[in-house]
Amino acid sequence: MTVDYIIVGQGIAGTLLAYFLRQRGKTVLVMDSNEPNASSKIAAGIINPITGRKYVKSWRIDTLLPVAVETYRELENLLRMELFLQRPIIRTLFNHGEENDWLARTGDAAYQPYMADRANIGLYAETTHPAHAYGEVLHGGQVRMGALIAAFREMLIEEHAYWEETFDFALLEWPESGAVVYQNIQAQQIVFCEGYRGKDNPFFQYLPFRGAKGEVLIVKIPGIQYEKILKHQVFIVPLAQPEQYWIGSTYQPELDATPNPATRHWLESRLKEVLKVPFEVLTHQAAIRPTVKDRRPFLGIHPQFPQLAIFNGLGTKGASLGPYWAKHMADFLSGELILDSEVAIDRFAKI
16 A cells, blocks of 8 residues: 555644645545544643733734634535634733733734723623633634544544554664555655654654643533633633533643642632532543643654654644644645744754
8 A cells, every 4th residue: 555644643733734635635544543631632722812921922823823714614614513613712810910911912903803992701790700800812712623633533534544553663664765664554754743742753752842731621510601711710611512611721741641639629629719600520631732842843854764754742722833834734745835944843953
């Protein structure tokens, strides 16, 4: 069997890269171990144009956002399901200083498209403890990443373009033709989209991978159906199922994906401080995000083995970063452009 590309990993990175390569007429075989606690499956899929305590625009959001919306709408048509919801994000402002900082940003012309003149907190006004003030982020969104990955995987399975297995580097072969062979599958290139497991990839270990553990709760709030995302002490994100919400996430520099009871207690305590209504914890989940030292993704070809490439490191903003950079990577692999220097792995020397 011969394909143009083998893609190792089917999180949001591998899914989107496979989508764009297939759009360009390339044949792909996707391999994934289908772990239930993979970070892309647990992530809320938030697209947040204004982030951090200083309320700054997300890196390149003016460029990333249109591509993200267009891509997710295309995938909705392809997979015949709702995947992307535009949801404003309510930001809690805890004191006069934060309120003044927010108001100062709203006066900046570059920020005005993303910040409402006045926050409309809707049902949160009745069901949460009041804060000092609120801001509202416009053009926020939520991608149903777990549903997207599962539906795309089913499509690949139907087309015999998916293998569920853990990639074994010992089975790589290097024929004289210049291609690469894995278990009798010959490919032009193998692209590794392994998430945080990329740190163990023997060909790309030299890159400064960092993992960050995140823990979340899935809760039920009986009788309540919020339409917007709330960023208070934790994120409250509506899910597809009525009355169910994603609560999180924590950020810990460790690589143990086991849910920690102490973290669950912390999340529950913060949620109790926010809500005036009762809730029920349905599940407690943990995963390791693939983060990078300089908070930029890894895109590129191995400096010694041109048959091997990498697309990784989308981190906590995979929902917004993924579409643009997956398209960029597909264009690069197809010979249509040179990689952007901010994301090219050439920025890190191989020792």
